[in-house]
Amino acid sequence: MKHSCRNRNAKALRDDEARDFLREQNWREILPQVPDTEILVRVLESDLRPSEAASLNAFMATLSPPDEALVSSWLLQKVPPNAGTMVEKWWLGIRQAVLRRQLEVAQNRIKRPQLSTGDVVNLQKQILDLQEQLHELSEFSPARVADG
Numbered sequence: 001m002k003h004s005c006r007n008r009n010a011k012a013l014r015d016d017e018a019r020d021f022l023r024e025q026n027w028r029e030i031l032p033q034v035p036d037t038e039i040l041v042r043v044l045e046s047d048l049r050p051s052e053a054a055s056l057n058a059f060m061a062t063l064s065p066p067d068e069a070l071v072s073s074w075l076l077q078k079v080p081p082n083a084g085t086m087v088e089k090w091w092l093g094i095r096q097a098v099l100r101r102q103l104e105v106a107q108n109r110i111k112r113p114q115l116s117t118g119d120v121v122n123l124q125k126q127i128l129d130l131q132e133q134l135h136e137l138s139e140f141s142p143a144r145v146a147d148g
Contacts, residue, residue, distance in 0.1 A: 010079065011087050042059075042063075099133050102130055106130060
């Protein structure tokens with residue numbers, strides 16, 4: 001598992017603001033498309049409250065021994081004071097990456113010669129919608145808001 005994935009999972013596991021932010025997003029749609037997020041999905045699906053020993057023990061009991069060891073290591077990591085903001089920036093980047101992949105797939109599909117006119121029109125609409133979503137995300141990125 002990559003270092004950035006471990007850090008993100010640790011923040012979501014330990015920081016209420018970060019976990020609450022992710023739960024408010026469309027994570028059920030996005031995270032299955034992102035590598036190394038299986039445990040994060042389990043954290044978000046659970047009613048985990050890391051500050052409560054009973055809640056934490058109940059969650060840990062659902063994990064395999066390797067996953068339990070991994071989560072235990074996350075619990076030992078220091079969570080930075082700006083974990084919520086860091087997770088928001090990570091989420092924005094993940095959404096942009098997923099949209100770019102979907103756009104690339106649609107752009108490649110539209111090049112197929114055997115498509116019907118209806119398929120081409122639907123793909124054109126999908127491409128425009130994905131481009132608009134990417135544009136909206138770039139307008140509302142934390143970096144652009146800070147610059148403005």
